[in-house]
Amino acid sequence: MPKSSTAHFIALAVLIVSIAAIVSAITLLPAAAQEDTTYVIQYGDTLSQIAMEFDAQIECIADANDILVNLILFPDMELTIPGDCPPYGAPVVIPPGIQPAPGDWTVVMQPREVVLLIAEELNVSAEAILVYNRIVNAFSLRAGTTLVIWEDAPPFGIVPPLRIYNPDT
Structure with a gap:
């Protein structure tokens, strides 16, 4: 191989290795943490x-604002919007701080299922399911959402639930 071809080959190899190193460094960088916002x-x-x-x-x-049920929002009230929230409309998983206790069970929502039908099938108050799981909008639930059903939940049809579950007490 002539000297100029060898030099071009080495330069090309160095360029390719450099680009590969830059690309791998970029993909290995942790995602920038988003900060909380006050609204x-x-x-x-x-x-x-x-x-x-x-x-x-x-x-x-x-959950970040300790809202357990639908809340009437008043002007000038402040809400914290956590920077690490899943995107709007994403399936809901067991909320932070809510873990099944002994005797509780979990249900993973299937396509075309709604809380009311799950509640009726399990003979559990639909309102109790929503309160226990801190779900504000039942229409935001999607297939793949995990719901925790507490052992002593009131039966289907009882609205509001006989007792309000507060996982913080």
Whole structure:
């Protein structure tokens, strides 16, 4: 091989190795952590609209602000929008802090299932399922959502639940 061809070959090899090193370094960088945001409620705001605007799961925002049920939002109220929330509309998993206790069980929602039908099938209050799992909007649930059903849940048809479950007590 002539000297110029060898030099070109070496230069090309160095370039390829350099590009590969840069690409692997970029892909190995951890994702930048998103910071929490404080949002001041405006007249007419709903939790669903706020979650959609910030592309954050409704239940994540509700959990971060200790909202256990649908809450009337008042102007000038402040909500924390966690930077690490799953995206809006993502399947809901067992919320942080809610773990099945002995005697509780979990249900993974299947395509075309709704909480009301699951509640009826299990003879458990649908409202109790929503409260226990800190779910604000039952329509946000998707296939793959894991629900925790507590052992002493009231029977189907009891609204509101006989006792409000508060996992923090």
